[in-house]
Amino acid sequence: MELVPGNSLITATPEDGRALAVLMARHTVRAIQPDVDVLRDGRPDYAENVDGLTSAAQVVAIEFATIAAANNYWR
Amino acid sequence: MELVPGNSLITATPEDGRALAVLMARHTVRAIQPDVDVLRDGRPDYAENVDGLTSAAQVVAIEFATIAAANNYWR
Amino acid sequence: MELVPGNSLITATPEDGRALAVLMARHTVRAIQPDVDVLRDGRPDYAENVDGLTSAAQVVAIEFATIAAANNYWR
Amino acid sequence: MELVPGNSLITATPEDGRALAVLMARHTVRAIQPDVDVLRDGRPDYAENVDGLTSAAQVVAIEFATIAAANNYWR
Amino acid sequence: MELVPGNSLITATPEDGRALAVLMARHTVRAIQPDVDVLRDGRPDYAENVDGLTSAAQVVAIEFATIAAANNYWR
Amino acid sequence: MELVPGNSLITATPEDGRALAVLMARHTVRAIQPDVDVLRDGRPDYAENVDGLTSAAQVVAIEFATIAAANNYWR
Numbered sequence: 001m002e003l004v005p006g007n008s009l010i011t012a013t014p015e016d017g018r019a020l021a022v023l024m025a026r027h028t029v030r031a032i033q034p035d036v037d038v039l040r041d042g043r044p045d046y047a048e049n050v051d052g053l054t055s056a057a058q059v060v061a062i063e064f065a066t067i068a069a070a071n072n073y074w075r
Numbered sequence: 076m077e078l079v080p081g082n083s084l085i086t087a088t089p090e091d092g093r094a095l096a097v098l099m100a101r102h103t104v105r106a107i108q109p110d111v112d113v114l115r116d117g118r119p120d121y122a123e124n125v126d127g128l129t130s131a132a133q134v135v136a137i138e139f140a141t142i143a144a145a146n147n148y149w150r
Numbered sequence: 151m152e153l154v155p156g157n158s159l160i161t162a163t164p165e166d167g168r169a170l171a172v173l174m175a176r177h178t179v180r181a182i183q184p185d186v187d188v189l190r191d192g193r194p195d196y197a198e199n200v201d202g203l204t205s206a207a208q209v210v211a212i213e214f215a216t217i218a219a220a221n222n223y224w225r
Numbered sequence: 226m227e228l229v230p231g232n233s234l235i236t237a238t239p240e241d242g243r244a245l246a247v248l249m250a251r252h253t254v255r256a257i258q259p260d261v262d263v264l265r266d267g268r269p270d271y272a273e274n275v276d277g278l279t280s281a282a283q284v285v286a287i288e289f290a291t292i293a294a295a296n297n298y299w300r
Numbered sequence: 301m302e303l304v305p306g307n308s309l310i311t312a313t314p315e316d317g318r319a320l321a322v323l324m325a326r327h328t329v330r331a332i333q334p335d336v337d338v339l340r341d342g343r344p345d346y347a348e349n350v351d352g353l354t355s356a357a358q359v360v361a362i363e364f365a366t367i368a369a370a371n372n373y374w375r
Numbered sequence: 376m377e378l379v380p381g382n383s384l385i386t387a388t389p390e391d392g393r394a395l396a397v398l399m400a401r402h403t404v405r406a407i408q409p410d411v412d413v414l415r416d417g418r419p420d421y422a423e424n425v426d427g428l429t430s431a432a433q434v435v436a437i438e439f440a441t442i443a444a445a446n447n448y449w450r
Contacts, residue, residue: 003318009373018078018099022106024318024364028357031322033347042350047108050117054130055354057103061137062361064099070373073084073145093153093174097181122183125192129205132178136212139174148159148220168228168249172256197258200267204280207253211287214249223234223295243378243399247406272408275417279430282403286437289399298384298445303393309448324393324439328432331397333422342425355429362436370448 003027009070017071021063025056078102084145092146096138100131151180159220167221171213175206226255234295242296246288250281303327309370317371321363325356378402384445392446396438400431 004024011017033039047053068074079099086092108114122128143149154174161167183189197203218224229249236242258264272278293299304324311317333339347353368374379399386392408414422428443449 002315003322004314007313007315009314009368010375013082014079014084015077015082018103022078022103025357025361028318028322028360029353032356033353038348039353042348042353048113048117049350050124050127051130052350052354053104053108053114053117054127054134055351055358056107057100058130058134058137059354059358059361060103061100061134061141062358062365065137065141066361066365066368066373068084068141068145070368070375073141075085075145088157089154089159090152090157093178097153097178123188123192125199125202126205128179128183128189128192129202129209131182132175133205133209133212135178136175136209136216140212140216143159143216143220148216150160150220163232164229164234165227165232168253172228172253198263198267200274200277201280203254203258203264203267204277204284206257207250208280208284208287210253211250211284211291215287215291218234218291218295223291225235225295238382239379239384240377240382243403247378247403273413273417275424275427276430278404278408278414278417279427279434281407282400283430283434283437285403286400286434286441290437290441293384293441293445298441300385300445302390303397304389307388307390309389309443310450325432325436328393328397328435329428332431333428338423339428342423342428349425352425352429355426355433359429359433359436362433362440366436366440366443366448370443370450 001027001030003031009067011067011071014068014071014074017067017074018060018064021060021067024063024067025059076102076105078106084142086142086146089143089146089149092142092149093135093139096135096142099138099142100134151177153177153181159217161217161221164218164221164224167217167224168210168214171210171217174213174217175209226252228252228256234292236292236296239293239296239299242292242299243285243289246285246292249288249292250284301327301330303331309367311367311371314368314371314374317367317374318360318364321360321367324363324367325359376402376405378406384442386442386446389443389446389449392442392449393435393439396435396442399438399442400434
């Protein structure tokens with residue numbers, strides 16, 4: 001599985017950039033834990049847990065900061 | 076639901092930029108956990124929990140850093 | 151309540167910039183949890199808890215990084 | 226108590242900049258919790274707790290990043 | 301063990317840059333805890349724990365931000 | 376104990392820069408908790424605990440980001 005889907009940080013729009021940030025975060029988790037069953041079993045622990053959701057949102061925010069800078073903030 | 080409401084990071088003022096940061100953080104949580112009932116049930120766990128509130132404020136701070144840079148700090 | 155008091159990141163001095171960072175962090179918590187009683191009840195949980203204080207200080211540090219960059223570090 | 230001791234981010238050396246980062250983090254905690262007794266009682270909870278020490282070190286790292294940029298990395 | 305494999309932050313592609321970020325995070329953990337048995341015993345605690353996975357993904361995101369800037373975002 | 380060993384962020388290579396990041400993180404912990412016995416007793420709590428290791432790796436990642444920028448990424 002690619003760590004950086006499309007092997008580029010350049011996207012047409014902020015929305016695409018944000019989607020890439022979410023994907024990159026997910027693909028990194030998959031690279032660390034390739035066992036999909038483990039991830040599926042663990043999903044309730046973060047998707048139904050506010051601390052888990054907030055931590056995940058923080059990772060996306062950090063990835064997006066990098067992608068936004070890469071795209072010169074789509075100015 | 077849009078990940079980046081309005082599909083742009085450019086806002087007229089810092090206040091608008093901050094509001095966008097809050098929205099982007101919320102929309103990311105919704106993208107990770109689309110089930111609104113789960114989110115509603117979980118709200119007390121973070122909105123009535125100081126650690127939860129502080130973690131959420133941290134996500135907003137990171138998102139705002141990106142949006143502020145995108146707007147050249149509204150200088 | 152304003153998310154960005156004064157609707158500007160530009161301040162005369164670093165001290166003012168730091169005070170703005172503290173205010174912005176607090177106003178974000180208020181925007182997430184408007185119920186002042188909930189916040190007052192929760193204060194001991196973070197103001198008398200070192201982890202809570204450290205996490206709050208981290209949010210201020212991130213906000214200040216943005217404000218300092220906005221003011222070109224008051225060079 | 227000043228939030229930014231000396232009301233400037235500019236220091237002569239990285240060592241002075243690092244000391245300022247530690248001070249700024251501490252002064253922020255004092256601004257959030259002015260009661261010195263509470264802070265003194267809480268000290269073992271973070272100074273004798275590795276998670277507490279690591280979180281405190283993280284705040285200093287973020288503050289230092291801002292101060293280092295302010296001083297153009299003392300190049 | 302090298303802290304920065306290849307002793308360079310410059311990579312041909314974002315994918316290579318991301319792989320370097322993962323490696324740098326892992327090599328830092330190894331530098332802090334050289335005992336491979338300890339690390340192997342501890343793996344389930346983070347690879348089968350969503351908080352652990354999210355925290356690890358956050359470290360990779362921060363490392364990647366540095367590598368991406370080093371490579372001028374592979375523009 | 377120096378907070379910034381060598382009182383400079385400039386290093387010859389990324390590897391040296393990374394080593395400096397690890398040292399700066401450690402020296403900050405020592406500045407916060409000078410009692411070496413306390414630190415030695417606490418080591419298992421983070422060096423044999425994945426959350427502790429990940430948090431420590433995160434501090435190094437933040438310090439390294441500053442050092443890498445200081446060295447213009449050793450381009």
